[in-house]
Amino acid sequence: MNNYALSNNDSPLPLYHRLYVILKESILNGTYQPGTLLPSETELTQAYGVSRITAKRALNELADEDLVERKRGKGTFVKKRKSTELLHTPIQANIQALMSNLTVIDLETSVEVKQFEYKKAGLWVSQQLQIPLNSTIQRAVRVRYYKDTPFSISTSHVLKEIGTTYTEEDLEKTALIHLIQKAGHNILHVHQTITCTLANEETAPLLKVSVGSPLLKLRRIFINTNKKPVNYAEMLYSPERFEYNMNLTLESP
Amino acid sequence: MNNYALSNNDSPLPLYHRLYVILKESILNGTYQPGTLLPSETELTQAYGVSRITAKRALNELADEDLVERKRGKGTFVKKRKSTELLHTPIQANIQALMSNLTVIDLETSVEVKQFEYKKAGLWVSQQLQIPLNSTIQRAVRVRYYKDTPFSISTSHVLKEIGTTYTEEDLEKTALIHLIQKAGHNILHVHQTITCTLANEETAPLLKVSVGSPLLKLRRIFINTNKKPVNYAEMLYSPERFEYNMNLTLESP
DNA sequence: CACTATTTGTCCGTATGTATG
DNA sequence: TCATACATACGGACAAATAGT
Numbered sequence: 175m176n177n178y179a180l181s182n183n184d185s186p187l188p189l190y191h192r193l194y195v196i197l198k199e200s201i202l203n204g205t206y207q208p209g210t211l212l213p214s215e216t217e218l219t220q221a222y223g224v225s226r227i228t229a230k231r232a233l234n235e236l237a238d239e240d241l242v243e244r245k246r247g248k249g250t251f252v253k254k255r256k257s258t259e260l261l262h263t264p265i266q267a268n269i270q271a272l273m274s275n276l277t278v279i280d281l282e283t284s285v286e287v288k289q290f291e292y293k294k295a296g297l298w299v300s301q302q303l304q305i306p307l308n309s310t311i312q313r314a315v316r317v318r319y320y321k322d323t324p325f326s327i328s329t330s331h332v333l334k335e336i337g338t339t340y341t342e343e344d345l346e347k348t349a350l351i352h353l354i355q356k357a358g359h360n361i362l363h364v365h366q367t368i369t370c371t372l373a374n375e376e377t378a379p380l381l382k383v384s385v386g387s388p389l390l391k392l393r394r395i396f397i398n399t400n401k402k403p404v405n406y407a408e409m410l411y412s413p414e415r416f417e418y419n420m421n422l423t424l425e426s427p
Numbered sequence: 428m429n430n431y432a433l434s435n436n437d438s439p440l441p442l443y444h445r446l447y448v449i450l451k452e453s454i455l456n457g458t459y460q461p462g463t464l465l466p467s468e469t470e471l472t473q474a475y476g477v478s479r480i481t482a483k484r485a486l487n488e489l490a491d492e493d494l495v496e497r498k499r500g501k502g503t504f505v506k507k508r509k510s511t512e513l514l515h516t517p518i519q520a521n522i523q524a525l526m527s528n529l530t531v532i533d534l535e536t537s538v539e540v541k542q543f544e545y546k547k548a549g550l551w552v553s554q555q556l557q558i559p560l561n562s563t564i565q566r567a568v569r570v571r572y573y574k575d576t577p578f579s580i581s582t583s584h585v586l587k588e589i590g591t592t593y594t595e596e597d598l599e600k601t602a603l604i605h606l607i608q609k610a611g612h613n614i615l616h617v618h619q620t621i622t623c624t625l626a627n628e629e630t631a632p633l634l635k636v637s638v639g640s641p642l643l644k645l646r647r648i649f650i651n652t653n654k655k656p657v658n659y660a661e662m663l664y665s666p667e668r669f670e671y672n673m674n675l676t677l678e679s680p
Numbered sequence: 681c682a683c684t685a686t687t688t689g690t691c692c693g694t695a696t697g698t699a700t701g
Numbered sequence: 702t703c704a705t706a707c708a709t710a711c712g713g714a715c716a717a718a719t720a721g722t
Contacts (some may be wrong), residue, residue, distance in 0.1 A: 186444040189707060194695080204605050214687060225711045247719035267520035267675050338701040355458060368671035370623035371643040388623040388641045391666075413644075418621035421519050441698060478700045 189224060193232035196222075201241055201252055212242060212250040228302055267420070283325060289315035289379070290342040292334065299331045302395055302406040312337025317380050324381045325415055330407040350405065354396065359404050363397040367420060371410070383412050390416065444479060446485040448566070449475075454494055454505055465495060470655040517658040536578060541633070542568035544585065552584045555648055556660040565590025567598055570633050577634045578668055583660040603658065607649065612657050616650040621671060623662070636665050643669065 183285045185192065200206050215219065218229035221280065233250050235244045244250045294308040312332045330350055339357040341349075351361065373387040381389070389410045397404040438445065453459050466474060471482035486503050489495045496504045500670040547561040556564065565585045571578045583603055593601075604614065626640040634642070642663045649658040 188439055190709080204602070205608060216687080227712090228710060231709090233688095244688070245719085246717065247686070249687060265671060310639045324584055352458070362676065364675040366675060368621050368643070368673070369666045370643045371666065372641050386639065388625050390621070390623045407563040413622040413624065420619045420621070422617040422619060423519070423615065443698075480701095481699060484698090 190228045190231040190235070191220060192226060193218070193228065197232060198239075201236070206252050208252050208254040212252060231241045231326065234352055238304060243321055266335060283318045283320045285346050285347050286317045286319070287342050288317055289313065290345070295331070299406055303331065303333065303403045305333070310334045314342075314350075316345065320415070323415070325411070327380050327410045328407055329364055329409075330405055332405050336404055350387065350407075351396070354404060359398040361396050361404075362399045362401075365395045365397065367393040369393070373410075377410055381410065381412055388413060390418065392418075443481045443488070445451065446471070446475060446477060446481065447488045450485060451492075451494060454489075459505050459506040459678070461505050467502055467504060477490075481548060501610060526639060536571045536573045538599050539570045539572070540595050540598050541570055542566065543598065545590065548584065552659055556584065556586065556652040556656045558586070563587045567595075567603075569598065576668070578664070580630055580633050580663040581660055582662075583658055585658050588616055603660075604649070607657060612651040614649050615652045616659075618648045618650065620646045620647070626663075630663055634665055641666060643661075643671065 197206075197212070201212075203225065206212055215226050215229045215233065218232070219221065219225070219226050230232045233242065237250075241253060242385075243253055245398070259270055277421050286425075289310075291314075292310055293309045295303065295305060297307060300307045300309060303309075304348050311334055312333075313329065315327065315329050321397070331356070332350075336359060336392065340353045344353060354361065369391050370371050371391045372391050373383050373385055373389050375385055377389070378385045378387065385394050390413050392409040392411075394405075394407045394409070395403050396407075398404050433486045438440065450459075450465070454465075459465055464484070468479050468482045468486065471477070471485070472479050475482070486497065490497050490503075494506060497507055498504065544567075545563055545565050548556065548558060548564045550560060552561045552564065555632070556562075558564075564587055566582065568580065568582050570580055578672060585603075585607070587670075589607055589610045589612060593606045597606060607614065622644050624642050626634065626636050626638055626642050627637055630642070631638045631640065636642075643666050645662040645664070647658075647660045647662070648656050649660075651657050
């Protein structure tokens with residue numbers, strides 16, 4: 175059996191948790207079908223080279239989550255899931271890589287602020303920011319260049335009280351995330367959606383692509399420590415100049 | 428200062444590591460500029476409500492990574508970074524959500540295998556799978572339907588010795604990842620790239636969209652425990668039927 | 681009915697890592 | 702640096718439930 179994943183010893187995650195993740199994954203991907211018997215504590219002990227207490231704890235964590243049922247003298251059984259809602263877990267990642275991407279963009283590219291205005295939030299934006307319709311927000315459209323070729327168009331919608339803490343010039347020099355943090359709002363979550371669209375008469379010339387080209391579209395909602403959205407942004411990229419990379423591993427870093 | 432992130436106590440990650448992540452992030456996003464002084468151990472103690480030893484350890488982890496320099500009696504200074512390579516960290520996420528997505532697709536959708544053939548790998552595929560040019564691989568094209576509307580086209584390229592362990596019929600009933608695992612290959616990493624393209628004469632009718640529609644394109648390389656690529660797959664989605672969601676948080680789950 | 685094997689539950693002692701004051 | 706507390710992880714021991722011989 176695979177004990178490779180647990181040989182790495184310099185992980186800050188406790189052993190029982192890593193074994194729990196491995197087992198949970200095997201249940202969710204169908205290696206252990208609902209109703210079937212999971213390996214016993216002693217089998218896990220041998221297979222993964224851990225103590226029985228560690229194996230037991232991993233199994234108990236699964237039982238606490240109602241993924242398995244433990245029966246003394248019989249074994250640990252995979253439960254049948256009633257709803258599939260539980261499975262719709264979106265990718266959960268560390269914000270760190272996003273932050274460093276934002277910073278590296280800031281360092282290596284130049285920015286041109288195309289629009290900078292205060293206006294009333296429409297239906298879509300007010301829903302995204304969870305504010306009343308027609309609240310005043312700050313809308314900024316920026317184009318990023320990398321070595322003189324346009325790289326992205328980003329349209330941000332920020333709460334008025336945050337927008338007033340910086341100027342149009344600040345936005346050309348500093349990453350928006352940094353300005354928001356300076357305004358006293360620490361970002362705890364970012365919800366991100368990746369989709370695509372076509373370049374239109376407005377966006378095509380800004381990115382120097384032809385109308386009808388495919389564009390990668392990112393929508394981001396920044397949520398502060400009070401769980402309030404503070405920024406809704408849409409980014410457009412030409413797929414020839416930007417692709418979104420991710421590494422998915424058994425363990426979180 | 429923000430001590431919210433550390434109040435959550437049910438994380439399996441040790442406290443010093445979570446503080447380390449927060450500090451690292453603040454350095455990378457520019458809150459603490461290179462050359463400047465980081466908060467002292469006692470300041471961190473007060474700001475985040477941790478003991479001095481915990482703060483010390485978090486700072487030492489940063490020093491071990493060469494991100495900061497510690498000077499006795501003076502303080503902890505943010506180092507200047509020589510290369511920006513370090514910042515280009517791609518999003519690092521747990522494979523679990525991807526696995527469960529694959530499973531839920533398998534449960535709720537129907538699959539039609541459009542092509543199933545063994546052929547010689549071209550330049551691109553052989554590079555992705557790290558095999559010699561003209562090696563034999565198995566290529567399968569599948570269309571997924573969700574309630575009778577086409578949902579995705581996926582084209583997979585699998586090493587010949589894995590492809591021969593299952594049939595075309597298996598591929599209609601079982602997720603490919605499951606079949607690969609049954610062939611004895613445990614997946615440790617998945618490298619994923621998200622980009623976009625246009626529907627052409629071949630793909631448009633399969634997805635029942637018009638030629639020239641924008642399509643979300645996912646490329647995935649599955650890597651087994653021996654660090655060998657075993658599957659290269661491309662997926663196409665209509666953006667009206669599928670968007671890619673991610674949650675980015677300070678802490679990994 | 682005992683007897684045995686398997687499996688989980690509970691307990692002990694010990695060592696190390698984490699975290700506080 | 703020290704003392705203390707708790708969590709993690711190991712090895713071992715024994716009890717209780719289950720199933721088959």
